[in-house]
Amino acid sequence: MIVEICSVVIAACALFVSVFTAYIQKKHDRISIMPICFIVEKCHEGNLAVLIRNLGLGAMTIDKALMTRGEEVHGNLIEMMPKVKQKWEGFSLEIEGRTILPTQEIVLIAINPRSESIRQAVKDALTGVEVSISFHDVYGKEYHKEKRLGGWGIFEKDFGYVAK
Missing domain, CATH: 2.60.40.10 (Immunoglobulins)
Structure with a gap:
């Protein structure tokens, strides 16, 4: 049970980091060709x-x-x-x-x-x-x-x- 909860939390954190990284990359791409x-x-x-x-x-x-x-x-x-x-x-x-x-x-x-x-x-x-x-x-x-x-x-x- 604890292992399953930990894996869900880790997966949610990974998803958050991926979305945040994509947002920052998109912002960087726009600024870099301004x-x-x-x-x-x-x-x-x-x-x-x-x-x-x-x-x-x-x-x-x-x-x-x-x-x-x-x-x-x-x-x-x-x-x-x-x-x-x-x-x-x-x-x-x-x-x-x-x-x-x-x-x-x-x-x-x-x-x-x-x-x-x-x-x-x-x-x-x-x-x-x-x-x-x-x-x-x-x-x-x-x-x-x-x-x-x-x-x-x-x-x-x-x-x-x-x-x-």
Whole structure:
């Protein structure tokens, strides 16, 4: 009788451990392929760029992308830029519905200004723009990321290192 009770208790404990382990494994699997959205402002050697980069291990699909400055709202960044007399290095018109794989990126805008006036005009147009990205992972879990552009001041100084 005691042996039978012990075997039932041990079987119940084993079942509990199995169910709990499956729950933890499922949670781990979801977290391990979670996308991490990073909105990047680049200002290096005169080049200016704004990118959406996926630093996570899972794909991210963009559901909604909004660029706002005051009352002005657009679905991309290039429509907010001034007219310049040179070609853009890259830009994206359609952002919503695109999937960014791990370590990949979407170029919102990129330019290598030929003059300081073009560089300043683009920087002025970007300053204060709020980039808002809503996206989901492969499991359908939704995320949101926002960033206000314009942290250019920290990039203007010489870091004391020059490549040779």
